Amino acid sequence: MHNNSHNAKANLRMILFLIFALTVMFVSAQAAQAKGKLWRVGFAQDTLSIPWRAAQANTFSKTLMQDKRFQVFITNAQGSTTQQAMDAERLVKQGARVLVSSPRDGAVMTPVISALHQQGTPVVLLTRRTMNERFTTFIAPDDAQIGRHAAQHVAKLLKGKGNVLMIQGLGSASTARQRTQGFVQELANYPNVQITAQPFANYKKEMAILIMESILAQNVPFDAIYAHSDSMALGAILALKRAGKDPKQIPIVSIDYTREGRQAIKQGEINASFTYPTCAKEGAEAVKKILQGQAVPKYQQVPSILVSKENVDNIEPIF
DSSP, X not given: OHHHXXXXXXXXXXXXXXXXXXXXXXXXXXXXXXXXTOEEEEEEESOSSSHXXXXXXXXXXXXXXXXXXXXXXXXXXXXXXXXXXXXXXXXHHTTOSEEEEOOSSHHHHHHHHHXXXXXXXXXXXXXXXXXXXXXXXXXXXXXXXXXXXXXXXXXXXXXXXEEEEEEBOOTTSHHHHHXXXXXXXXXXXXXXXXXXXXXXXXXXXXHHHHHHHHHHHTTOOOSEEEESSHHHHHHHHXXXXXXXXXXXXXOEEEEEOOHHHHHHHHTTSOSEEEEOOOOHHHHHHHHHHHHTTOOOOSEEEOOOOEEETTTTTTSOXXX
């Protein structure tokens, strides 16, 4: 009888052990399966040395990785279009289920993005686009419209007469082309306002300082400045101050509305800046929808707001 009782206990222990072992195996298998099901997403970024671009990549990664199903890989092409194209291909080869990018050169990146898209990889383009329709979704504010509104604002500040220095962003990027195009088209309505110079500073503060110094040295006439980004406007302001000129006497209109831009508006050194969201959060939402099999619109326009002294206290900077 005692033996039977002992055997029963031993059997119970064995059964409990087996249940425990199977549970552990099942949980481990589930974890492994879940790990295997992690959705890898690749972001082929142009550069991380420009604060706006770094903010875009970081916000995208943080937003998407709040959802534990996602793994985000960000590459830094360091301002090289060739490298960005190679990064995009490598990310897909390494298992990225969705490719995100903001092409440095829309024309050069078109065949690469098109090929990856045609091979079945969904492509999310943020703020900059390629030259054809072979992508899944393009998310951006309307750059041409911002350019038109900037022209109206500059013309108003100049009371319809004067010379404008336009500091352009990156010549190969769709953002810069649209910001210039919209500005030039709208300025045609103001025959007494003309652009006297339109150099490229590639969205870099340091380059804008050098360009502004060169403009001043050559005595290029200008009564107002239109800069494609706050960073370049701030570079121009620094050069003006170094040359003993008061930036508060020159109407300056820019784009982005960063913390530094906001400060400059409060100090009266920038007259107005148009908000230019990184579109990273909208991009993360699009990626989620795509991988859950939901439809996303081909074009998603993110609003832009004109910020000046009147509303600067009520509007948070983009980063």
